[in-house]
Amino acid sequence: MVYRTFGWVQNPSDFKKLKKTVQVFDPSSEHYQQLRKHIVHDVVYFAEDKNRLQDQLDNRVCEFSYKDLVGSNINKDGKSPKKRSESVANSLLQVSILPQSTKTKGKLHTDNWTADGFLRWAVSLNFVSHNRDTDTFKITDFGKKFSSSEDDSLEERTILREAMLSYPPASRVMSLLADAKEPMTKFAIGSQLGFIGEKGFTSYDEDLMIEWLKSANDANEITKIRSDVEGTSDKYARMICSWLAKLKYVTKKSTKYTSMAGKQITGFQKYALTGEGLHAIKQANGSSKNKTHPKFVMWEFFATENARDDEQSREYVRTRRAYTLKGLEHHHTIGSLLESLKDHGIFEEKETLLADLHKLVSFGLRITINKNTVRLLDTINDFSIPNQTFTLAEADVTSEKIKNHFRRVTELPERYLELLDIAFDHKRNRDFEMVTAGLFKDVYGLESVHLGGANKPDGVVYNDNFGIILDTKAYENGYGKHISQIDEMVRYIDDNRLRDTTRNPNKWWENFDADIPSDQFYYLWVSGKFLPNFAEQLKQTNYRSHANGGGLEVQQLLLGADAVKRRKLDVNTIPNYMKNEVITLVPEA
Template sequence: MAFRTFGWVQNPSDFTKLKKTVQVFDPQSKQYEELDNHIIKNVIYFDRDKERLQDELDNKVSEFTYGDLVGTSHNKEGKSPKKRKEAIANSLLQVTILPQSAKTKGKFYTDNWTADGFLRWAVSLNFVAYNREKDLFKITELGKKLSQTNDGSAEEMEVLQDAMLSYPPATRVLSLLANSKHPLTKFAIGNNLGFVGEKGFTSYDEDLMIDWLKSATTKKEHDKIKSDVEGTSDKYARMIAGWLVKLKFVKKHTNKYELDNGKTITGFQTYSITGSGLHAIKKANGSSKNPTKSKYVLWEFLAIAGKQDSEQTRDFIRTRRAKIILGLNNHHTISALIDFLSHEGIEVDESLLNSEIKKLISFGLRIKQNGNSIVLQDNVIGIDIPNQTFTPAEADLNSEKIKNHYRKITNLPEKYIELLDIAFDHHRHQDFEIVTAGLFKDCYGLSSVHLGGQNKPDGVVFNNKFGIILDTKAYERGYGMHIGQIDEMCRYIDDNKKRDVVRQPNEWWKNFGDNIPKDPFYYLWVSGKFLPQFNEQLKQTHYRTSINGGGLEVSQLLLGADAVMKDKLDVNTLPKYMNNQVIELVHQ
């Protein structure tokens, strides 16, 4: 049995290509006819692939395997290509979804990664059905309806709009825009979209990103921040909003930001709902005249990855969420839902269940909760849970237990509790930098600017009484002593002391506020865990610079944030903890 992921699409955005993808499954369509008559013969490279696919089309087959549709990445020798352009065509969707340069470069096929993206999109919008037992795909009734519309027609637009209103993440985006009094950036949307607080659904703070964009010292840096730096949920938000723009439900706006020197720069795009979009989401949500539009949800929509990228963990989470959704049909209190899940072999406490409910809401389901009472306001169709028991990885169970402990003892948003995972994943160092900077701003109430880039610290944190030079370190087994990083921090400290434009032309220290007195500046490393030898790094940094600082483990970072929010810790007392050792803000 194959277990794939659907429901979350990052790159496809061309509805014309989506329609062609759907038509591959329709023997009555023009695309199917062209594949059968000449495309397979002329574009598929290997004879064995050509003969197999040609035979299927000649026999009007309309149900295909994943391999037939997406194919693989191989060169003419049948090996993995060193460059993407060396790959040959070996699947139906590769020769259906043509690159923009097809006519100019004569390459009439795409790569398997792009083919997979369009297949995911077609399944996610219920145009193509998936049989996980056989790993087969076939067209749905809605897909046939799309396939048979005239290109560019009002009927085609209506089918696409109708499908989008059954896709929970799209209705989530529409609802966020409908409830906002002003246009929203991808960051504002992404912060409230998807399974917030999990790998695969990270969002960056909007104000932090705007400040970072304003601090860019070169056009190259500006363009990179504007186009390439985003959390995964921010990317989903941008893609979905882009689809909704094409369907006339949403409008896109260009922003300008004014800098301190009076110049203006191009900012992040924003999105607002149109009259058509507002009417559509109200109608989809139901009224006295209109029934509620059913939401299409597959089991495969309900998670992307576990902490350790364990498929067993991922599929356990999918099953837990699917059973919560099904349980909400008949159980309308938290306590009854917990009992139902226990009977189904899923053990949760109230804290974990509340966390899952919040994530299902940001996924796009309308769930109303009032104390112990809970009501699913949507009619959900499509869920089919595999008849299989999934056992989460031990590391993921431990991680979930730790995070659930912090859910119980703090009032922190889920996106910051995710730091307990991010801080130990070196592949997510950018997430660690940006989410940590966001925590200092949102929860500690300090001014915080993420910097990053060459010859700059990760960020600066400050108020009008003190400033902190921030460096984050994500290490799986903990952070020890690194001579090169002592040198780096000492250089930042000296940069800030001397503020010499010749020595450091990027003038990163200008991101500190103007009202900070001359002396109270500190250094701070933040990591998941510090190893014993890290203490020597703190001593050497202080010895070489005469500046005080410390190390803050992510557990204390979170507890300190919660204490500040609960008025149990005065943020202005942070300097007294800077004693060149690992800091304990809150006794556990």
């Protein structure tokens, strides 16, 4: 049995190519006939692939394997190519989805990564179905309607609109826009979309991104921040909005900001519902005159990847959420839902269930949670769950227990509990920087600016009374002493003290409030865990810079944020903790 991920699509956006994808499964379509008559023969490179695919098309086969649809990334020698341009075609979708370079360079096939993206999109919108047992795909009845509709017709648009209203993440985006008092950026939408607080669903703080854009030093940096820097949920939000805009459900609005240099710069796009979009989502969500629009879900929608990339853990989470959703048809209290999960061999704490329920809401399902009462307001299709037992990896069991502890003892938003995972994942350095900076701004109530880039610290945190030079370090087994990073921090401290544009022309220190007293600047490292030899790093940094600072482990960062939120910790006392040691803001319970 093969388990794939569906439901979340980041890159495909062309409805014409989506239609071609669906028509690969429809022998009555013109595209299928073109594949059969000449495309496979002319474009597929290896004779073995060509003959196999041609035979299937000649026999009007309409169910294909993942391999025959997506193919692989190989060159003429059957090896992994050094450059993408050296790859050859070896699958049906590769020769169906033509790239931009077709017109300029005559390239008649795409890559396997793009082919996979369009296949996922077609499955996620219920145009194509997947058989887990055989890892094969075929067209659905809904897909046949889409395939046979006339291009650019009202019928085609109606079908695509229906698909979007049935797709929970799209209906979630539309509902967020319907409730908003003003247009929203992808960051504002992304912060409320998907399985918040998990790998694969990170969102960057909107104000933080705007301030970073304003502080950029040149046009290239501005373009990079505006185009390339976003959390995964922000990217989903942007992509879904682009689909909805093509269907006239959403409008896009450009923005302008004034940079720190006093120049007008193009900001982040904002999105708003059109009148048609507002009417459609109100109808879909039901009223006294209209039934709710059914939602299409699959077991494969309920997670993308696990914190530690353990497939068993991912499938366990999917199964837990799937049985939770099915349980809502008959159980309407937290207690009875927990009991129903036990019937399926799933034993979880109340906090995990509540977190799942809230995440299913941000996924796009309408669920009301009122104290102990829970109700599903949407109608969903009857989806299947694999008849197999999955288990959480030991590391993920531990991680969930720690998160549940924080859910019980703090009032922090779920998205910040992700720091408990990010802080130990070196591949997510930017996420660690952005989410940490967002926490300082959103919960601690301090001014926070993400910087990054050459000759700049990760960020600065400040108020009228003090400023902190911030450096985040994500290490799987903990962060110890690093001579080069002592050198970096001392250089930043000296940059800020001297403020010499000859020494460092990027003037990153101008992000601090100009009225902060010169003796009230501190340095701070934040990491998941500090090793014993980190104490020497703090000692040397203080000795060389004559500045005070410290190290803050992520659990203390979170506990401190909760203490500030509850008004049990005054942020203005934070300098008192800067004693060149690992900081304890709140004694752990």
